[in-house]
Amino acid sequence: MVSTPLRWAIAALFFLSGFAALVYQVLWVRELGLLFGSTAQAAALAIAVFFAGLAVGGWFWGRMAPRVKSALATFGLLEVAVALTALGHFFLTDLYHGLYPALYALIGDHPWADQALKVGLATLILFPPAFLMGGTLPMMGQFMVPVVGRLSTTGTALYALNTFGSAVGALAAGFLLPVLLGFHGAYLLAIGIDLVVGIIAILLGRRIRSRGTGTHPAPVEPFPAEVVAGEPASQWSSLPPRLVGVIAFASGLATLGVEVLWTRLFAQVLQNSVYTYAIVLVSFLVALSLGALMANALARIRRLPPQGVLGVLLLLSAGVIAASPWAFHAATDGLNYVGAGAGWRDYLAAVSATAIAVMVLPGILLGAVLPYLLRAVEASRPEPGRIIGQLVAANTSGAILGSLAAGFVLLPWIGVTGSLLVFAAIYLALVIWLIWRTPAPLSWRLTGAAPLAAICLTLLIWHPQGLSVSRLDQAAGESLLDVREGSHATATVVQRGEHRVLRVNNYYTLGGTTSLESERNRTLIPMMTHPDPRRVFYLGMGTGITAGTSLMFPVERVDVCELLPEVVELAKIHFHPWNNGLFQDPRVTVRAQDGHHCLRHTRQRYDVIISDLFTPWKAGTGNLYTREHYEVARARLADGGLFVQWLPLYQLTERELGSIGRTMQAVFPQVVAWRGDMFPTGSILALVGTEADVTLDPDVLVRHGRALAGNPSLPAPLLQAVSLRFYAGNVGLSQVFDDYPVNTRNRPVVEYGAPRSQRRVHTGEARWVIGAELGALYEALSRQVPPHQDPYLSRLQPRELGYVHAGRHYYHYRVLARHGHEALAGQHLEAFLRLTPFEIAPSPSPEETGSRWEE
Template sequence: MRDIRRGAMVTVFGLFFLSGFSALVLQVVWMRELSLLFGATAQAAAATLAAFFLGLAAGSAYWGRRSRRITRPLRSYALLEVGVLVAGLGYFLLAPAFAAQYGTLYSHLAEPAPGLLVGIKLLLALVLLSPAALFMGGTLPVLSAWLVRHPAALGRLVPLLYGVNTAGAAIGALSAAFLLPPILGYDGSYLLALALAGGIALSAWWLGGRGSAQMLEGVQASPPQVPAVALAAEALPQAWLRGLAFLSGFVALALEVLWTRMFAQVLQNSVYSYAVILVVFLLALAAGSFVAGWLARRRLPVVPTLVGLLCGAALLVALTPQLFFWLTDGLGYLGAGRDWPDYLRTLGLAAVAILAGPTLVLGVVFPYLWKAAEAGARSPGEQVGGLLALNTLGAILGSLAAGFLLLEWLGLWRAIQWLAGLYLAAAMLLTTLAVAPAAAGLCARPWLAPMLVLAPVLGFLLLLSALDAGRLPVVRTDSVQRAETLLEAREGGAGTVAVVRRGEHLGIKVDNHYTLGSTRGHGLQQRQAHFPLLLHPAPDRVFFLGMGTGITAGAALAHPVKEVVVAELLGDVIDLAAEYFRPYANGLFEDPQVRLLAEDGRHHLGATDEAYDVIIGDLFVPWKRGNAALYSLEHFQHVAERLAPGGLFAQWVPLYQVTAQELGSIARTFTAVFPHVTLWRGDFLPEGPIVALVGRLDAAPLEPAAVLRRARALRADAVAGDARGPQDSVLPDPDTPPLLLYYAGNLGRAADLLAGYPLNTDDRPRLQFSAARAQRAEAAGRRGWLVGEPLIDFFRSVLAAAPVADAPYLARLAPQQRQAVPAGLDIFAASLADAQGDAEGAQALLARASRALTANAPGNPDTGDGDSGNRDAGDRGPGDLDPGRLRRDLEALRAERDAAIKALEQRIERLQGG
């Protein structure tokens, strides 16, 4: 019978482990889905998190009070899991209805009343998440009522139960990042978690039946044989218990936010990297709960133990910035050059080395309070629920304070130091209110009281001297080799934004290594606006998804536009760009035609009812957390809905961070929404190229006369510093638009090339998972990006699948003008040949391009047959053309390539791992 009872207890603990697993998977899916609905801003994330934790806190308090009247706790626990299941299914019904109405609220409140809109997001999140969270919050108090018969056993058993549930949550976090969504998708993962909750409910209901009740009765712990006077001497007043429970939640969640921001300075920052940090954090908290239960069984005096825990946690927390700075070699990129398994191993070891110790001690403090609460008069469930509710409320305020106050007021390092100081202050108060001497007397150790008073004092001295983190730099700069100087840095919950001067150029970067742009590639960044706008006959309203330095968006003002709307996720980026990049942004920050939104661009397009003639997506690296959603089917559908009649959408893709597999997935997803898609090169740099997917809903052909007219106007009024390409000397025909040299093909008519690639959707964001792995494989040299010869082969395959001669999009071009397309590919190939040291081959390719463009030009004696673009480079040597002109062409090509290399230098350096 004893073995049966032990087995039943293990079963219940196993069910609670699975409950933690299920709850974390549900939380991950909820947070992600609501970030798509409300936007990925820090304010929206905070509203969602606060709603979830408020539900947990309310559930803990409510079910804790009710536990006194519960006669069959296991069956009540089963009903709570049923509540989670039903509320979770209700989310599926309510969320689409909310999404349908949310756009109206956003359109009316986003700009005039952003604070009110955040409040509405919180209210909506409460309605969606609180029912399930209310039931989740009651599970620990109700199970504690089953497990603990007498309050004197709280400290020995409840931490074990709490730790098992937290360990389940850690494994749930791991599965929600590495296993479930890649296999099942987010909807499938969600349904699996709900099914798991249902299975837990059925099992707990059976265990709580009449036949099982007698068998399980002996499982409940009887009170330990401790004299009542001893319990009274160890008791903490309820006010202290509540205050420490609140403080523990506040500090723990604030540190989770700060430590996540700390690691973001040196990581790949994909969904996997964040998951590793979260898993280490949760596992360490779980281990802390087990240690708390072990300490409770040791019969140590409560108050001195708490003082020691608070002081130890404070010093270990204060040590994390120094240790982090040392292990990352001064904020260097973590795991540079390592492949996927080695990168994860490096990250995991670093997270364990830096976070495991302090988090474990932090994780002891709160569960150990149940030991201090054993002498209270409350029932076990009520005591557990009350403290858990206060701990959760502290967690809400801690996460909000860290993200919105501490980082901005104190900065990352000082904020960590300040939180360590809070624990030392709590320890000092414990020792000065005449509580510690009584506990010391109980132990018959008269020397213990002065030591307890001295410990926090020494802690403060260390915090202000050897462990002072305020001296550490916020941003890594290289003043020796790169002549870098930090001009300004701003820290916030969404990232650390810095402006850096390198030589004579300015750059803006986020989270230490990720460069948004610089003045070095001024002209090339302008092209990202010029090319799409030239393709539209009359662009009045333009939307930019992403801003960076503002150089690209500012270039739109050189066109006859009436309004330019720019959405940038980070408000600090807007502020710093306006302060430092104003001379390069063509009046972007002064022009009344411009609206700058500190907003998630995808969210804005999905919620607004405004229509735009041209929408331009910035270069988004697919592996970066959240960026896969900007290449998803649902996002492209939102964009299509926001296009005015005849409008177009241009999404730039950084091929220097994309494999053929990722580009195929992006292109197939893009063509699934837009029936007419053309592909355009952004430069002639085969080792660091960008391309634009330009989608339309109609079949309007290119108007060469309009493009040429506006291109000439742009050239006449060009912004100083605009890069000039080889088309300036290669194109002899004054009626051929230079833009045609960048045309790479019609993907809409080359659908067979894309048929084998998977769609990237919100439910199955394949790009999010595959791109992160590909980035590490490339860094280790085991896989290459779509650059160089493979890219040229891809361009050739697109032109072969959709020949230029019968392309409807080019129907209004003369046959001679169409020769610019293969000529542009030859120029691109010449750039690669020259970069590889083959100057002769580069000149031959340029000669073929020149012949193709001059074969039928007016007044040219060599009329040819119009198909010279298909001839071999060896048909005629470069000597048939003016050698001096070919040299000038090659020099122009090199100049463009060098300019692009400089512009991309910092970005590639960051993205490929430093």
Template sequence: MVGGTIRPVAGLYFLSGAGALLYEVCWMRALGLLFGAGSQAAAVTLTAFFLGLAAGSAYWSAPAGRAIRPLRLYGGLELVAALSACLYFVLPDAYRLLYPWLFERWQADFAWLLTAKFCLALAGLFPSAFCMGGTLPALSRVAAGRGLSPLYGVNTLGAALGAAAAGFFLPGWIGYDASYVVAVALIGAAGALALLLPQPPVAISSPSVPASRRSSWGTPLLALWSGLATLALQVLWTRMFAQVLQNSVYTFAAVLVVFLSCLAGGAALAHGLGRLRRPARPDLFLLLCLSGLAVAATPSLFLRATDGLRYAGAGLDWAEYLLEVLWLVARVIGLPLLCLGAVFPLLLDALRRDGGLAAAVGRAAAANTAGSIAGAALAGFALLPWLGLWGSIQAIAAVYLAAALVLAWRQGLKGRLWQPALLLILVFTVLDVSPSPSLRLEADEHLLWLKEDGAATVAVVQKDDGQRRIKVNNHYTLGGTCSRFQEALLGYLPVRLHPRPERVFFLGLGTGISAGGALPAGAGSVAVAELLPAAVEAAREFFGDYQHGLFRSAAARVVPEDGRNLLAASAGRYDVIVGDLFVPWEVGAGSLYSLEHFQTVRRRLRDDGWFMQWLPAYQLTPETFATVVRTLQQAFPDVSLWRGDFSVRRPVLGLLARTGPAPLPAEAAVREKPELFGQMDAVPLAARLVAGDAALRDLYRDAPVNRDDFPVVEREAPVMQRRQKTGQVRMLVGNDLLALLDRLAGATEAAAALLPPATRNWPAAGYRLHRARLLSADGYLSAAEAELVRYRGLVGSE
């Protein structure tokens, strides 16, 4: 090492790693909100970032090799990276003006639209990433022949800290924009402090070293494979854990923190091996063998640790649940990550010990990053659809062992060829879990259909009684035939109430039953956006009998696209927009309750249009419900509260947002049609009105507003969900819902002013009916019967 310079440099590289990860997370979120939350949009963003890193590693390796004071070059690169990162505060707003034009021009041509997204992402991410890519070649000169694994390790450990800050703390404390300022400050501080450190001159290495030439044949290939396999496994293992976790921003952050921490541990392992002063190739051979074996064992370990895909952390509160998630991830993938995380740092150390130049380090880093691009794309778009989750992990393990075979053959280790060959046999026999399902079925369920792709694992299951439902990632239900009458009503009610529902848009398809309910309600045309392409297939193939001809009607169109992105980018305007029941703690769902999204919805409505946002009250605390109401009222002048049903345990509430407080039409007097809603109570639609805008504004005037920058719902809902499981908080059901109805009972008369005169007693009737259901469920049968008598009297007084 160069005197005492390396320790402070390592500290700076730690800060740089933390800042770079924060930078990446904030950009991915910003572009995800612009391009949509689909897997393709995430892929183009990630590709643009890694392409900048790869190009920077390749380009800056030559200047780094010629630099007499490479620490000065490193500091300059970090400062320029920080300065160019400020594009974040300009480009997204410019994108929002440009992207709708691009979308309208190329929405029918997927390849051109994806290319446009990639170019936009590249313009924002490439400049900073290009500079970041040159930092490792520059620091390779500072390491002065001792090895790069310690620097690589502390940078990765800094990235783990950045992942923890981005996932658990900073956005909830200061918002995403301020978090990005922190990222820029960390990167800039690393550069500025590097320029203030002593700058001892470093001798330029010999341009050619025979040992390096002899051993360099496989270094770029191994570096490329290491990046490819690592990123592919990150995608695959993230999907694996998604089958049993809450899938909030916190659980994804926990997986990433463990992933990066173990990769840093792998760099420490490589450094320890390097200090033994042994030839690198036997150690690489051993690491490749251990990596293949450990990767192949992860599905078996995972299935055993989760008792066959059982939902993790049942009965644990928030803090205990997070610890359980971290422990689960660490014990399943910790050992393989230590092994495969040592491969690339060991290659870097071998280059330094063999006298390799900064150019060789740059080429290896570029190859590793290029492999990362390929790995993420390969896992999401090829391996998962072709081989499934278990087969994809098995394939990565097999290629690790194949690489060990090639290395042994080419490097004079032929006496060890039997070892990876034996391990390959184990991978496809003892460790083969491909017959195991990637879906947990209940005792009375059997699988009808399953598809794994880059977006999610989507399945259709059927119970013994014939009821079907769609399951996503093992435990999240999109709907099913057991709730078909209620689902149909969610599409029917807002469309039936509108006087001229010529154009209707649905955010979310689910089973398609809700969107199908809009057709008999009088919708002229129906457009539906669904994020999961596999869910569209499942709905079309298995729920057509309950959708009123949704997929057969010329008036209906289903688009496999992120609904928020589609509304923001398209120029169409609608009479009615309906938002599905979005689980508030699922990653990305909080953005569908944000002020910016609601403002986009209003811009896409015609002058007399309205928006119905249905809410799963059984998944919302009263506080989260208050936030959603207040946020919607910030975007619309008139918001009223409606019942989607009169359920006790799983109630659904709706917020009807309109551009003006005009009275509802006579269609509010319509009773539910038996042919549409089966044996449900013939409750008039007007009886589902709970309260008008004035009462809600008075009740929730102090609630926080959910914004893209300050995502209150996304940060708080996962915590509340876990605390509800342990009884620390309660959702808006039972007595808590009854308390809300009681508080709003006095507002029913004011709300009735929205209705035609003949129906103005019905909101009060609906209150009595709902109260009767809740009282009956709590065992207060006499009080419930009294409420039913009042209900019948009010309905009969029409």
């Protein structure tokens, strides 16, 4: 006999089990992204292996459930085993980092062999704990279902409880645990929760069994209350097992496929930070949990035929999926940015409201299908653990196929809207099959199935018009040139007057012809300072204009890694007139891969490594500002090499800039700063990491300048002044960033702080490091490490040091002039002209950095 308080205690254990499982999943997907690269393929691999473990575990442990002496104690043993196998994560990842470079060199540049290596490691890390997790629901179902007649309601309640625990776990992993505990601490917390849950369940299982309750609790008080003991299980016959299995499989396929597609839709209108991804995931899981509760309520209505209820659920699911693209466009007013201009809390509220409006009702219907299948089979009086395990196995297997098909087949083929219509058609096909399996006369079945078949066919061949895939600024004369809805992102090329820009996910412009000078400067400024830059690596490509500029130098090898294959394709087609033959030059290798992964696993050494501009609040980008990433970059530099980290100061507050600068100081013996432009508002800055003995040779500036201009008689002072005016100061010897935290993978302060800072800037609570704030930084650098005391500038003569001072004066001139302080601006301009060979001030270029977030 199991008392009601004890049942609620056991329910709490199952809730915590779901909580820990989602914490694991979130952290595993992140960690494998760091190991294999932050690509769609890496994320899909992690999800596929994890779900495969759940599916096999559900099937295996479901078969074992009726045979064990105590299902509750076995559940506890599984939880303890999950915790122990999860600990292997630390050992296996360290082993991977040690062995992968040698294995990669052994297999060579063969994608399939490399993928097999990744699959093997992912299986070692994820499959064992996932296999054990797959057995928790069947074992708990075997224990909690007291009589066969309560399979549907108790099973659906357990499914809802565990899924809700997963939603809370996803919320904690996305918002709280990494900030409070770090990722290692969050992972250890999940392990600790599983250990505690497992030990308590083992003790309770043994206690209950010793009192003679056996595997099934006695039906003293139903959980939750419903039918009286001895009532027939059902007046309706069960659906055939084959049909139930197909519906479970198709439900998993469509549900996960739809989640992938909805996530892509939300990526077009959100900040795309760790927080917004967490909100979308939590909203979806909450909807599935509510769907299970809906199935529970429907299962209590014994007079309703299960086959009819299931048919209605499938039909409604088809309708809401088919309508969801239009619902999303209505909720976002045609792909407008959600929460534009809002502060942090208001922004999160706006994102949550939109996610709820778009996903919760459809998610409830989708989430009700699988648990309601328990009602459809209970008349055959199956063993609870066995049938739950079979349904979990079929549903999770479908989920693997659905997520892969949506992300890698349907999206690139027919886009988001077409893909959602395909999944709606799948639900309609299931309804047609249900109708056809009824014992009704043939004419009745044809009458019901024929219209649905026509609608199903229409959904498959329909190509709806009118739903835009990209927001265009009509006032600026924008028009859409090309679009790629790919597995990684939705990328577009937009014509804006005489210029064209490359945009990703609607609001992030990677660059374009409006910013040619700025994009070329990101190569020219650092390569002009290196005496002989032969081997160059680019982390990020965008339009290819920056990387193509390296071909103006006598380079021998240029390696470019761009995360998004859609960007590579569009840059090759639409920006070839400006990227200097980047895609045709035999010295260049362009890979659509994660740049950190490329850099980590190459054995090549580079004279210059250029890390492009990255949006700091975007999920995953913060990893490119970590100590671990900079340590890899330093290890890949040749003697005298330069690592160049370009920073979008118009997207960084003092807090994020200070953390990035402090992190580079922790890795590189010398860190100097170079301006990328003289813009008063849209400035970029390069932090250049080198070894301590690297110095700037002014003669190198002259040699490169004359070679680039094709004019060996150009005056040396002019060429030196052109470059040296961009030098901003020695960061490594200054104290400007000493009080900020080092950004690490375990404590990713940039990735979790930048999204908040972005919203604080919009409400006036913080400011980007531009204008006067940036001018103050330049003054602090000059005051703490004056140019004549800067060891990096030790080879410069007094006249050449004056060019450095002149650059600071010119920046102040631009800022003051912009704000109408003409008298002060004129003083700085006079100082600039006095210190340089320029007869007049350089013409201000348009304030376009190319890469920016357009909210």
